[in-house]
Amino acid sequence: MILITPSQWLADLVKQSFLKEYSIEVHYNTIDTDIFKPTPSNFREKYGLQEKVIVLGVANVWEERKGLFDFYKLEEMLDDRYVVVLVGLNDKQIKKLPSKIVGIKRTNSPKELAEIYTAADVFVNASVEETFGMTTVEADACGTLSIVYEDTACAEIARVNHNLVVKQGVENIYKAISSINSEDKKQKES
Template sequence: MKRLLQINPVVRVSTSTGRIMQEIGELAMRNGWESYVAYSKGRDGIRTCASHTIPVGNKWDTWMHGLETRLLDRHGLASVSVTYDFIKHLKEISPDIVHIHNIHGYFLNYPVLFEYLSKSGIPVVWTVHDCWLYTGHCYYYSYIQCNKWESGCGDCPQKRKFPASWWLDRSARNYQDKQEAFTSMPYGKLTIVPVSDWIRGEMSRSFLKDYPFRVIHNGIDTDVFNVYDTDEVKQKYGWQGKHILLGVASIWSEEKGLSDFIKLAQRLREDEVIVLVGVTEEQKKILPHNMYGIRRTENIQDLARLYSAADVFVNPTWQDNYPTVNMEAIACGTSVVTYRTGGSVEAVTEDTGLIVEQGDIRGLLDSVRVIEQYGKHYYADRCRKYALANFRKEDRYADYLNLYEELRNGCPAGYSL
């Protein structure tokens, strides 16, 4: 029996990485694999899913790991004993493939883990969801335009950003520790999977640049994210006769473009309204009269109906890898206007939307007006066809299974990617 073991701090499907991990495991099982998922018990408690679960650590260990992070900037360097316990499970399972999603999350010690993996002979696949694995501290750096990670970090401008340190700045040493741990992997035993071409390009300047790479974009459920009738949604919120500019985020911040939306609202006509999903009650209070804030939708189908109801999806993000919201909007027949930021542009073609430069509010508005002029009907079919050709989660997860089989069959180091 072929065995797959995936690692991520959370397993719950309400998180993107937890959902991806579970769904890859489900597809693997349908194709003859035995699937295991390891996650932080302190973060997620005891969870059940189709794959065998391996809860790592406990709440006390997670709390202590968080304390070391906050006081000493030692994220990923605590949890020594629970990591050794986890390695015992690894040895018992003897997986054919170890697939890492995230190991930052207050639950594993990465030097201990990679000391074992580097000597085990097990092929490791590492999906790069953010930038933490090759920086000395942060998980994104685009917004502040920091490039210290290219040669070694230090004097970190984002020390108080996740994973926040309140006191020490250990970013230079963290950079060295990560470089030593991660590059201990033999060349032919670590395959890095960026989820965007952008982060692949960034990593070509990192200390991991010499390892094999294969870009696999994330996928979505194109059955749920589909084109829906929108009359009921518009009637529910009183948006009849309005052009709807939609924005969606799990957390709205400056980096996600909240202030850019507020600036954009000042330039809208009376028949245009901005709708933001994911705002807090405090944020709702600062929104102007032509911005409608929704804290969260009741279920994923309600979100899909909002995507379908929008005339255009606006994503003025200042740092992003490969935003799922762009894919979801396009799958619902709604074109995207986004800043030229990271991987946010990679789902946007002439059939699916327009791209403007960062901070160009006038450009956002002009692009929105172009799409309004062409009309929703012009883009809907084009967007849907593009989504089915490129975003189906079944296709993207199958890319992983193909990679697993290549590695199991002993593809030599330096194979073509």
């Protein structure tokens, strides 16, 4: 039997488990780059964010291990030039959001998601348990710089295109965001 994992990070964990006797191959997940590419839209105008630096988080299901509460803390640390946008929230979560976080329900439209990734200045994957990091790959394909924690498979993916990998902790995400000059934002509309 051959075990297939979507990242070297997960393969290394499997090698430490009771499955270590089996052969392991790494096969990275892929995305449709006909969809996930720089995709201009009116997202900033729709939400009144034209002059803001958008810090984006995306999850299929938001919970603590996906970094939801890190975004709450991050929003408190960032000044008024920044806005945190979270995609994939349910109605209950949106109602409980701090007032300065823009909450968006889960979308079933990959094109809409590509538009949101493209509109963002920086994508943050604050998950502490990630076996691949599909949202990080999607954001990167849309031309958006990513910040990820080093102790997940996201670091393996992020390092490929010179995204930022930080030690776990919202303070480290804050420092990374602060170090990014918004004037040097990647050219997304070209």
